[in-house]
Every structure is written in structure tokens, then in C-alpha cells.
């Protein structure tokens with residue numbers, strides 16, 4: 001296919017709309033389309049053959065284990081990693097990680113990373129001329145609780161420009177890396193904030209052609225998580241794909 | 256094999272790992288499931304390539320595998336390796352040449368006669384969702400493997416090849432040698 005060298009937002013929005021029009025109700029598009037070329041980096045990096053259907057073998061029905069020796073509880077607070085306070089809006093993000101059958105994913109690793117309040121990553125390849133915050137790195141780890149819950153404290157990330165097309169901006173987001181109870185459930189995704197005006201313009205978010213599925217990436221503002229005179233709170237639950245393993249004796253279904 | 260019914264709860268969609276994961280996901284010792292050069296250690300390595308045959312310098316490869324005796328390891332400690340505990344899991348970001356390299360042990364057969372393999376996950380900028388595949392250990396057991404029997408002429412993309420330090424396994428995201436990537440029931 002031919003793709004303009006440097007598209008405008010209008011060009012990309014037309015491509016997004018054209019693919020949305022072809023959206024096939026029979027194949028819901030609940031996962032991103034790997035061949036979603038409005039995201040230019042996908043053009044040469046998506047498999048062109050269909051994914052091969054496989055039955056999980058033994059090793060694929062288990063996942064790696066992580067424990068207290070892997071994660072310091074302080075890693076769940078991204079606002080205390082330096083001597084001073086980071087700039088920006090303090091937030092709490094909390095939720096549960098469950099599998100496709102609703103069972104909590106217990107004592108499992110969650111990794112998060114994000115831009116600072118100005119939309120800048122501590123990454124040598126980030127060229128966005130927004131200030132680096134010397135008091136904010138933007139990476140954290142959490143081990144889920146027995147109910148699959150996770151919680152971390154951070155600063156609300158800013159939206160940031162990228163070079164997908166001219167005047168391309170990503171909606172504000174936090175990257176999440178998740179493990180389940182099985183290898184097949186491994187997932188990396190992004191959590192977004194409610195009402196972001198950039199949703200309609202963003203080819204990464206729009207690569208999920210099912211609107212209901214896209215909505216599942218958006219956290220909910222929860223005033224019960226908001227701490228007086230301190231921080232606001234967001235809730236985001238994560239559902240991994242279905243599991244294939246028979247329940248073990250020590251893995252009672254959630255009552 | 257027991258398979259639970261297709262679940263009712265709608266799964267959360269994946270998204271690309273993006274270009275800026277290097278300060279968050281890689282960590283010291285991530286690719287050394289066992290210390291390089293220790294007894295029984297082998298190297299599993301290769302390049303991640305795009306559809307133009309250009310190496311992908313911003314991919315992340317993870318492996319998950321059985322122990323040499325075929326047992327499934329359920330040991331914590333991958334993030335702070337103590338040098339003695341084999342956890343069966345590792346992670347490696349590709350370098351400027353698109354190359355990844357693990358120091359690990361050869362996985363054993365999880366059932367008598369089963370073909371041993373490394374379960375492999377691939378993330379990259381430009382890749383909107385993670386890809387799953389297998390890197391099979393070469394050997395006679397491959398002939399009876401049901402997955403390899405079902406993939407046809409692209410079977411070789413799933414089999415690692417011996418090299419002086421261990422095994423070589425290149426991953427082609429696209430192109431004439433595109434790796435067979437897998438999807439499992441429930442997603």
C-alpha cells in the first residue's frame with residue numbers, strides 16, 4: 001500500500017474513519033488490529049499471516065511466579081523516588097486483575113511506566129522539548145494482593161506529541177505490563193483517563209475497532225479514592241484472557 | 256488437557272509497548288536465567304526483524320520454559336536473581352542490531368516424548384499487541400509434535416538451530432520468513 005510520507009491529522013483521521021466503517025460486527029475487534037496502518041510503525045512490523053490456532057501445552061498453562069523478594073512495596077509510590085516532590089497532579093490508581101473467569105490473579109507482578117506531568121519520558125529517545133522533572137522517573141512495580149488488587153501512587157501524566165504524522169498527540173496514558181496465571185495471558189496495555197479529547201485522533205487507541213473494547217482501557221474517576229487536600233483517585237480493573245488450566249487445590253475460585 | 260469454557264467476562268485489550276519502555280521493563284540480570292558460562296548454561300539468541308529484513312532495535316523478548324528435567328518451575332526471584340534459583344523466566348530488550356541473547360538451561364520434555372520448547376513473547380514499538388510463539392529445541396521429538404505437524408511449510412520458523420554456544424532463534428515479524436505466531440482459545 002502507499003502511505004503519504006508525512007500525513008496530516010486530517011489524513012490519518014480519514015483512514016481511521018474508513019477502517020471504522022468497514023468494522024465487521026461478526027469479528028468484534030476486541031483486541032487491536034495488528035495491521036492497523038494509521039499507526040505507521042505497524043506497517044512493517046505486523047504479521048501478514050493469520051495467527052495460528054494452538055492448544056496450550058503444559059508450560060503455556062503456567063506463568064512465572066514473582067514474590068516479595070522481587071518487588072519492594074515502595075516501588076508502588078512513584079512520587080517518592082527522589083529527594084523532592086514531583087510536579088503535577090497527585091493521583092492514586094487502583095483496581096483488580098482478574099482472569100477471564102473472574103478469578104483474581106493473586107500475588108502477581110504488575111509493572112507501570114509513564115510520562116511526567118508535562119508529557120515527557122525519562123528516556124533518551126524522547127525528544128519532546130517539555131521539561132524533565134528531576135523528581136519523577138515514572139516507573140513502578142506492584143505485586144497484586146490475594147484479591148487480585150493493585151494500587152499505586154503517581155502523578156497524572158500529560159499528553160505528548162509523537163511523529164506518527166504531523167501534529168500527532170497521544171492521549172494521556174499509563175503503560176501496564178501484566179502476567180496472569182498462564183503464559184497465554186501475558187499482556188501489555190495502556191490505561192487512559194476519562195474524557196480525553198485526543199481519543200478520536202489517536203491511531204493507537206483507535207486500533208481497537210470495537211468501541212466497547214476501547215472503553216475498557218479508560219479508568220473511572222472515583223471520588224472515594226480521592227484523599228482530602230492531597231490527591232485524586234482513579235479505578236481501573238483489568239480482565240485477562242480465559243484460562244485453560246484445571247483449578248489446583250490451592251486455587252479455590254473466588255467465593 | 257482440560258479446557259474451561261470460553262469465559263464470559265470481556266477481556267481488556269492489549270496495546271503496543273511503545274518506544275519508551277527501556278527505563279521500566281529491562282533490569283539487571285533480566286536475560287541471565289543462569290549465570291553465563293555456568294555449568295549447563297546455553298545461549299538462546301537471535302535477531303528480531305521487520306518485513307523489510309531490517310533489525311528491530313526496540314523490541315522486547317521474553318522466554319518462559321520448563322527446567323531441564325521437564326518440571327514447571329514455580330519459583331519467585333526473577334527480578335532479583337540470587338544466582339542459585341532457576342525461575343524459568345527471562346526478559347531481553349533487543350540491541351541496536353535487533354539482537355537478543357539469553358543465558359539459560361535447555362528445557363526438558365514436560366511429558367514423556369513431548370518436544371521441548373521455549374514459550375516466547377515478543378513486544379515492540381509498532382506492534383499493537385504482543386505476539387506469542389515457540390522456539391523448539393531441535394531433536395527427534397519434533398517429528399511427533401502436533402503443532403509442528405499442523406503448520407505446514409512454515410514449520411522451520413519455530414525451530415531453533417544449534418550454534419556453537421547453544422541455540423539460534425530469529426524472529427521475523429513479517430516477510431517471506433515470517434515466524435508462525437500463535438493464538439490460544441479464550442482470546
Ligand SMILES: [Fe+2]
Nearest residue numbers: 173175273275
Ligand atoms: Fe507512552
